[in-house]
Every structure is written in C-alpha cells, then in structure tokens.
Amino acid sequence: DGGITQSPKYLFRKEGQNVTLSCEQNLNHDAMYWYRQDPGQGLRLIYYSQIVNDFQKGDIAEGYSVSREKKESFPLTVTSAQKNPTAFYLCATSGSYEQYFGPGTRLTVT
C-alpha cells in the first residue's frame, strides 16, 4: 500500500485466456517483485526486476511473463500455460532495507 497500485482487486477469467495484472509504483524504487500466495501458504516469488529492461525468474516463473519498460511499472501476464493460476498475486518494491507491498489482485480462473 502507499505508493503501490495493483489493479484490479478482483479478476475473473476463463481457462485458456491470458491475463495481465498491473503494478504501478511512485516510490522511485529500482527493484520490483511479483509474488503468488495460495490459501494458508506463504509467498512464492514469480519474477523480480532490479532495473528497467531487466528481470529475473523466481522460483515459480513457468507460465508467467513480465516486462519492465518503465521504472514505475512491472506488469505480470498469466498465460494459459500456467496450470493453476487461481491465486492471490502481490507486487512489491524495495528501495532500501524493506519491501513494500501492494494491496494485491485476487485472480480466479474457471
């Protein structure tokens, strides 16, 4: 919260469709992250970016793609190749010693 916007809050898609989750920040932070959270579980890292036009895979990158064309934006695309896309997706930034998280997007795929 506070400087990180994720939209929409809830998202519904049909199986087989790609969907893009938005993450925008005005904190002027270089590093941005995407996490996935399943019910009762911790957060798992999907992708992270330390600088514009560069990003790295996290632990569960398969079925996801990202871009970092601007410092402020780090959109995540959930592709049809992701077998279990229904989850809570969190975007985060880091400028110094802590991570700041957005409000999250709850994606439901049926």
Added chain:
Amino acid sequence: LAKTTQPISMDSYEGQEVNITCSHNNIATNDYITWYQQFPSQGPRFIIQGYKTKVTNEVASLFIPADRKSSTLSLPRVSLSDTAVYYCLVGDMYNYGQNFVFGPGTRLSVLP
C-alpha cells in the same frame, strides 16, 4: 539462503505479551532479520528489522542473541487487531536480487 523455522500458530488473549521465536541456524554474516505482518487479503507489512542484540520501535521489539541463530519478535499488550500471520525473513536486505523466502509464517490468534 538461510532457512527459517517458526511455529505454525499461536493463541493469546488481549493485553498479553506475545513472543514469536524464529530459528535460523545457517544465518550468514551479511544477513538481517526482518519481520512482516499480514492480514487476510492484504500484502505483508514491515514490522521490524535487526542485526544483533535488541531493536525496539513503536509496535514491537526484536531480540537477537549473540550467536544470531534465532530471534524473537515481542508484541506488547496485544489486541484483537493483532490477529494476523507473522513472517520471519533472513537475508541481505540490500541485495535486491535475493529471493526472500516467505515461509508459512506464524498465525497469531488474539482472543478476547
């Protein structure tokens, strides 16, 4: 990366002090210990961070023994609104490329 172990759940009553301990036996020299709080359907929120000894802020204290193989988050006089999941993370917070692993955390339930 240092692996952390913390209790899955804890119960407490309003007004009590709650201590949540995290074990991190293979903590590295450059690693800091950071605690986050997460409410349902929200992103985690930073609580406190420390390297050694004791750190205190307006919401919590963090106790770290000399060997740094464990740490204890202390929440004074908890209220119902402190019911949440608490995560202990260990890592070099200035290394942005590091994968900060959020385990299942400790689910704290504060009862009236």
